[in-house]
Each structure stands twice: as C-alpha cells, then as structure tokens.
Amino acid sequence: MDKLIALWNGSGLANITLPSAIMMAVGFVLLFLAIRKNFEPLLLIPIGFGCILANIPEAGLAYSAVEQLAHSHTPAYIDQLASLLGVQFETVKQLLDVYYNAPSSVQSAANNLAADLNFSNGMLYSFYSVTIASGVAPLVIFMGVGAMTDLGPLLANPRTLFLGAAAQFGIFATVLGATGLTALGWMDFSITQAAAIGIIGGADGPTAIYVSSILAPELLGAITVAAYSYMALVPLIQPPIMRALTSEQERAIEMEQLRPVSKSEKIVFPLLLLVLVALLLPNAAPLLGMFCFGNLMRESGVVDRLSDTAQNALINIVTIFLGLAVGSKLVADKFLQVETLGILALGVVAFCIGTATGILMAKLMNLFGNNRINPLIGSAGVSAVPMAARVSNKLGLEANPHNYLLMHAMGPNVAGVIGSAVAAGVIIKYVTVTAG
Amino acid sequence: MSQPELINEGLSLMLFGMGFVFVFLTILVIATRLMSVVILRFTSDKPEPAHPPSKAHVTKDDLMVDPIVLAAINEAVRQHRAHRP
Numbered sequence: 001m002d003k004l005i006a007l008w009n010g011s012g013l014a015n016i017t018l019p020s021a022i023m024m025a026v027g028f029v030l031l032f033l034a035i036r037k038n039f040e041p042l043l044l045i046p047i048g049f050g051c052i053l054a055n056i057p058e059a060g061l062a063y064s065a066v067e068q069l070a071h072s073h074t075p076a077y078i079d080q081l082a083s084l085l086g087v088q089f090e091t092v093k094q095l096l097d098v099y100y101n102a103p104s105s106v107q108s109a110a111n112n113l114a115a116d117l118n119f120s121n122g123m124l125y126s127f128y129s130v131t132i133a134s135g136v137a138p139l140v141i142f143m144g145v146g147a148m149t150d151l152g153p154l155l156a157n158p159r160t161l162f163l164g165a166a167a168q169f170g171i172f173a174t175v176l177g178a179t180g181l182t183a184l185g186w187m188d189f190s191i192t193q194a195a196a197i198g199i200i201g202g203a204d205g206p207t208a209i210y211v212s213s214i215l216a217p218e219l220l221g222a223i224t225v226a227a228y229s230y231m232a233l234v235p236l237i238q239p240p241i242m243r244a245l246t247s248e249q250e251r252a253i254e255m256e257q258l259r260p261v262s263k264s265e266k267i268v269f270p271l272l273l274l275v276l277v278a279l280l281l282p283n284a285a286p287l288l289g290m291f292c293f294g295n296l297m298r299e300s301g302v303v304d305r306l307s308d309t310a311q312n313a314l315i316n317i318v319t320i321f322l323g324l325a326v327g328s329k330l331v332a333d334k335f336l337q338v339e340t341l342g343i344l345a346l347g348v349v350a351f352c353i354g355t356a357t358g359i360l361m362a363k364l365m366n367l368f369g370n371n372r373i374n375p376l377i378g379s380a381g382v383s384a385v386p387m388a389a390r391v392s393n394k395l396g397l398e399a400n401p402h403n404y405l406l407m408h409a410m411g412p413n414v415a416g417v418i419g420s421a422v423a424a425g426v427i428i429k430y431v432t433v434t435a436g
Numbered sequence: 437m438s439q440p441e442l443i444n445e446g447l448s449l450m451l452f453g454m455g456f457v458f459v460f461l462t463i464l465v466i467a468t469r470l471m472s473v474v475i476l477r478f479t480s481d482k483p484e485p486a487h488p489p490s491k492a493h494v495t496k497d498d499l500m501v502d503p504i505v506l507a508a509i510n511e512a513v514r515q516h517r518a519h520r521p
Contacts, residue, residue, distance in 0.1 A: 155472065169454060172450035175446050176450050179446035180443060183440070191445045264479050265475050269468065276463060280460055419457055422457050422460050422461070426453045426456045
C-alpha cells in the first residue's frame with residue numbers, strides 16, 4: 001500500500017498545480033498556432049513543445065540540479081541544503097531565492113551537495129545552458145542568416161540603410177515606454193529590463209534572444225515569445241499602418257531598376273562592415289561579426305560546403321535546441337506575471353512605431369535626391385526578413401499592378417538586420433556602462 | 437533608482453542609441469558608396485549582367501516565327517478587331 005501511495009504522490013496528476021496547467025495550455029496554444037495557422041512554425045513548434053515539457057510536474061526538466069534538490073520533497077535533503085545556505089526552510093521558493101542571491105562559492109557548494117545526493121541537471125536546463133546562457137545559439141543562427149542573405153539589393157542602393165536605421169526607433173521608443181510604465185507604477189522594470197524589452201522592436205529573433213540573455217535572462221521567455229509572435233503577425237500588423245501613412249499615389253511609385261552588383265563588391269562589403277564594427281562598436285562584434293562571417297562564406301564562392309552547412313544543416317540543428325531552450329523558460333513562476341502582459345503590449349507598440357518611422361523616413365528621403373523611393377519599402381526596415389519585404393511588395397502591387405517592390409524592399413530589410421544588431425550593441429554598451 | 441531618474445535614463449538611451457545607429461549607418465552608406473566606386477573603376481570585374489547566359493544560346497532561328505504561325509496570329513488579331521463594336 002505504501003508503494004502505491006508513493007507512486008500516486010509521484011504522479012503528474014497528484015502534483016499538478018493551476019499555474020503549470022495554464023502554462024501547458026499555453027504550450028498547446030503555441031503548437032496550435034504553429035501547425036494550424038502556420039505562425040513561424042520553425043520556432044514555435046520547438047518552443048511550444050519545450051514549454052509543455054518544462055511544465056510537466058515532478059519531471060523537473062527545466063531545473064538545475066540544485067532546483068531539483070529543492071523540489072525533491074525529501075525533508076532530509078532539503079534540510080541539508082537549508083543549513084548549507086544558512087537559513088531556516090520555509091518554502092521551496094524562499095530557499096531558492098536565497099540560493100540565487102548567494103555568492104558563487106556558496107552556490108557551487110550547493111551544486112556539489114546536489115551532485116553528492118545524485119541530482120543532476122534537467123535535460124532542458126542543459127540545453128539552455130549550452131545554447132542560450134553561453135550566448136552561442138543566437139550567434140550561430142546569425143551566421144546562418146548571413147550565409148542566406150544576398151546583400152546585392154542593399155549594395156545597389158545603399159541609401160536604403162537609412163530606412164533600416166529609422167525603423168530602429170521602435171526599439172528606443174519602447175525602452176522609454178517601459179521606463180514610463182515603471183514610473184507610473186504599473187509595472188516594475190529596471191533600465192536593463194526595459195532595454196531588453198525594447199529590442200523586441202528590432203523584430204529580429206536571434207538579436208532579441210542574445211540581448212535578453214545578457215541583460216535580462218529572467219524575461220527571456222516572454223521576450224522571445226513576443227518577438228516571434230509579432231514577426232509572425234507582420235502581415236496583419238503592418239498593412240493598416242502602411243496604408244494610413246501613405247497616399248494612393250505614393251504607394252504606386254515605381255522604383256528604378258536596381259543596378260547589377262559585381263562579385264568583388266559583394267565580397268568586400270562584409271569585410272568593410274566588419275572593420276567599421278571593429279573600429280566603432282566592438283559590442284556589436286559578436287552579432288555582426290558572425291553575420292559578416294556567414295556572408296563572406298557565401299559570397300567568396302570558394303567554401304560552398306561551409307556556406308551550405310551554415311545556412312541549412314547547422315542553422316536547423318541550432319534552431320531545434322534554441323527553441324526547446326526558450327520553451328524551458330516558459331515556466332509558470334516566471335511567465336504568469338503582470339510583467340508578461342506589459343512585455344507583450346510594449347512589443348506590439350515597438351513594432352508599430354518601427355514600421356511607422358521606417359515609412360516616414362522614406363517619405364523624408366523623397367524630399368531630397370531625385371531617385372524617388374516608394375515609402376512602402378520603409379516598413380521593411382524593421383527586420384523580420386523576408387516577411388516585411390513581402391508585405392511591402394503586396395501593398396505595392398495592390399496600388400499598381402506593375403509595381404514589384406520585393407527586391408527594392410530586401411535592401412531596407414537587410415539594413416534592418418544590420419541596424420538592429422547595431423542598436424543591440426549600443427544598448428548593451430550603454431546599459432553595462434551605466435549599471436557598472 | 438528613483439523614477440524620474442529612470443525616465444531620464446530611458447530618454448538618454450533613446451537619444452544616444454538612435455544617434456549612434458544613424459551615425460554608424462551613415463558612415464556605412466558613405467563607405468559602401470566609396471567601395472563601389474573604387475571597385476568598379478579599378479577592377480576588371482564587370483557586374484553580373486542582368487540577364488545572364490540564356491541569351492548566348494539564343495540563335496537567330498529561335499527568334500524567327502514560323503510564317504504559318506505568324507499568318508494565323510495576324511488573322512486572329514484581324515478577326516478580333518473586326519468583331520469589336
């Protein structure tokens with residue numbers, strides 16, 4: 001009978017709590033969106049599945065060894081941990097808070113204790129520490145993005161870099177919004193958290209993950225989910241803003257055909273970008289360095305095998321583990337908070353502002369210079385490659401059936417990737433300087 | 437950190453950040469332009485033509501339309517025009 005009770009006590013049914021049930025439901029919703037609605041399925045499938053795995057009660061897949069120990073229901077073990085941390089055991093949460101804030105010598109002692117008692121890291125926790133905590137996965141993905149990206153349209157019309165710069169305003173406006181919400185007393189974000197939330201406006205998944213893993217790992221789950229959801233929603237979010245800010249004639253502007261770009265230009269550009277980053281903004285070097293590396297492999301034409309691996313096999317492998325690791329951050333006590341709603345709301349505002357400033361910048365550029373720019377391509381300056389460019393193309397065709405904007409919009413689209421990586425570098429630099 | 441101070445932080449991050457992004461990308465635009473000019477002038481590397489190889493293989497015969505087909509097209513066009521009110 002005792003055995004039976006022990007089995008029941010260890011079952012999921014006996015241990016499930018309302019928050020973890022809600023989070024598992026969130027995981028199922030993400031899977032539904034990915035499978036039935038085709039919202040960024042490449043990421044939402046691993047994220048949604050990781051979310052379900054992470055919230056399975058008792059399995060502790062997303063817990064480190066020490067967290068497993070604290071959740072173990074074995075009073076003798078927990079007392080050992082409590083005495084090691086020098087506190088009285090009240091709740092698991094209180095114990096873990098003490099552990100998180102303990103100096104690293106105490107933390108490693110706790111780790112050793114957990115190892116002695118045969119606790120080990122959960123699977124998803126291991127994925128998380130290898131891919132995200134180390135910062136590796138977003139960078140490898142950026143290399144793959146570099147290897148996939150044709151910079152030709154950007155090189156043919158470098159002015160479109162300004163559109164990519166303007167669209168980054170969404171990032172900084174959102175930082176201001178997050179600090180504003182804190183000042184109003186509605187939310188409680190520090191400047192580093194506000195900065196990490198703002199990066200959602202960059203509409204660039206790997207950049208958002210990279211920045212939040214450095215600045216605010218506790219918000220990583222919410223930020224990543226917000227970033228990828230809004231990227232999937234680009235075709236719904238952007239068109240109303242684009243229509244509101246442009247007139248029928250402006251949308252019908254046909255742009256001059258792009259000049260052909262020589263191979264040498266394509267090879268030299270990533271090196272040029274790398275040198276500029278090295279000289280001006282070393283903090284953006286991890287992101288842009290990997291981007292340039294990937295692009296150089298593509299354009300040099302002599303390492304097709306490496307370029308092929310970077311843009312296919314490698315990026316797919318990393319995406320799987322990155323998705324699962326992000327899903328592991330969707331645990332109830334971190335995600336089910338008012339702050340998450342704030343992050344989701346601020347994220348969509350960031351996106352809208354970025355879209356609007358990109359379009360306004362294009363209209364501003366039309367006041368100078370003689371090559372007219374169709375303002376619709378400005379909205380592609382928020383990255384979201386290639387979805388945002390396709391949206392520009394679609395609206396252009398609606399206004400004028402001969403107006404193919406796709407290639408023109410790829411310029412600002414790629415500029416947006418570079419722009420948000422630069423913005424990420426500036427933010428990391430600024431915040432670490434002020435905080436340190 | 438007190439609240440007005442936090443807003444100030446946000447504001448200065450916005451000015452500083454946007455300013456830097458623009459400066460960086462402006463320099464990048466100028467550098468890219470320069471690089472293109474230099475490369476196009478000093479290398480023999482011609483830009484890839486807009487409509488590459490296929491043209492080379494098109495012979496004159498391919499461009500000629502079979503006279504019978506041509507006649508049929510002309511007749512069809514004539515009839516279509518005649519039918520229009």
